[in-house]
Amino acid sequence: MPATEFKCPDGTVTKITDCLEHCPNSSRCMFLPTLKAIAKSLNRNLAEPTITELLQGTRETYLKKVTNYSVDPFAQYFALHGTAVHNLHNENSDNMLAEIRLYDGVMSGQFDVFGKVLNNDTNTLGDYKVTTSYKAMKVLGYYKVDIPTGEVYKTGVHKGEPKFRKEWRTDGIRDVLEWTIQLNYYRMLLETRGFKVGNMYIQMIVRDYSTRIAAERNITRPVYIVPIRRISDHWLKLYLQTKAQRLKHALTTNNMPKPCSSKENWNGRKCVDYCAVAEHCPYGAGLKARNEGLAA
Numbered sequence: 401m402p403a404t405e406f407k408c409p410d411g412t413v414t415k416i417t418d419c420l421e422h423c424p425n426s427s428r429c430m431f432l433p434t435l436k437a438i439a440k441s442l443n444r445n446l447a448e449p450t451i452t453e454l455l456q457g458t459r460e461t462y463l464k465k466v467t468n469y470s471v472d473p474f475a476q477y478f479a480l481h482g483t484a485v486h487n488l489h490n491e492n493s494d495n496m497l498a499e500i501r502l503y504d505g506v507m508s509g510q511f512d513v514f515g516k517v518l519n520n521d522t523n524t525l526g527d528y529k530v531t532t533s534y535k536a537m538k539v540l541g542y543y544k545v546d547i548p549t550g551e552v553y554k555t556g557v558h559k560g561e562p563k564f565r566k567e568w569r570t571d572g573i574r575d576v577l578e579w580t581i582q583l584n585y586y587r588m589l590l591e592t593r594g595f596k597v598g599n600m601y602i603q604m605i606v607r608d609y610s611t612r613i614a615a616e617r618n619i620t621r622p623v624y625i626v627p628i629r630r631i632s633d634h635w636l637k638l639y640l641q642t643k644a645q646r647l648k649h650a651l652t653t654n655n656m657p658k659p660c661s662s663k664e665n666w667n668g669r670k671c672v673d674y675c676a677v678a679e680h681c682p683y684g685a686g687l688k689a690r691n692e693g694l695a696a
């Protein structure tokens with residue numbers, strides 16, 4: 401089942417069809433074309449699960465398929481930016497394959513671009529990602545270390561203790577597992593059709609790159625090209641087929657899968673603030689209630 405309602409800024413809920421027809425307030429919270437575009441981007445009617453759905457927690461995907469749920473149009477706004485970025489690039493991808501959905505009988509995936517995007521010799525499989533400076537810092541493996549300055553505090557509670565300054569390092573663990581699985585899946589789909597994929601890259605577009613907080617995260621550019629390594633087809637198939645089977649089993653038996661893992665639900669942060677189906681999920685609803693109780 402799809403997202404059928406918008407959560408309005410005043411906390412009420414309105415059917416998306418009603419919202420587009422006639423907002424109950426004197427003025428819409430966004431321009432009508434924006435709301436229409438958001439509504440259009442929400443629901444896809446594909447028989448097989450997509451790779452994006454399988455990368456989410458199985459419970460989240462299951463609930464999105466079996467419940468009518470509401471979404472905050474403001475929270476969807478940046479996803480719309482992502483769609484616009486894709487469309488813009490797609491229009492300029494002559495002599496390349498772009499935005500093609502491929503199926504393998506179990507699931508499907510739509511890659512962004514395949515061709516000579518970085519140089520004229522290699523066929524690169526590429527994906528566009530619009531993201532935040534926080535995510536960009538994690539993806540690039542940036543982190544700070546304390547470097548002794550050679551000085552000590554002369555007064556105060558830290559008197560006599562050494563002083564440190566922060567220095568950036570760029571060799572940390574890169575948080576790219578999801579993107580790696582996604583791109584490798586597209587690679588596998590292309591290779592089984594006879595295409596030779598030379599390498600894989602993400603073009604990461606940082607939407608808040610010009611802010612002070614982005615500079616504090618060592619993010620200074622709007623665009624970064626992120627290499628994605630090749631992973632084993634055997635592992636990939638095993639992982640994705642297991643997730644696809646879990647989802648299929650839940651849907652055919654109508655049994656809610658176990659809560660999303662801590663990685664999938666960002667240690668509960670997604671359940672509390674970002675999961676559109678949290679109110680249909682006993683685990684998420686419990687976490688939210690506990691949080692609200694603590695905040696009261």
Ligand code: SF4
Nearest residue numbers: 406408419423428429
């Ligand atoms: S325009 Fe905004 S406030 Fe009005 S119904 Fe739609 S989502 Fe709600």
Ligand code: SF4
Nearest residue numbers: 460660671675681684
């Ligand atoms: S609330 Fe949390 S556990 Fe429940 S579906 Fe959403 S992300 Fe998964």
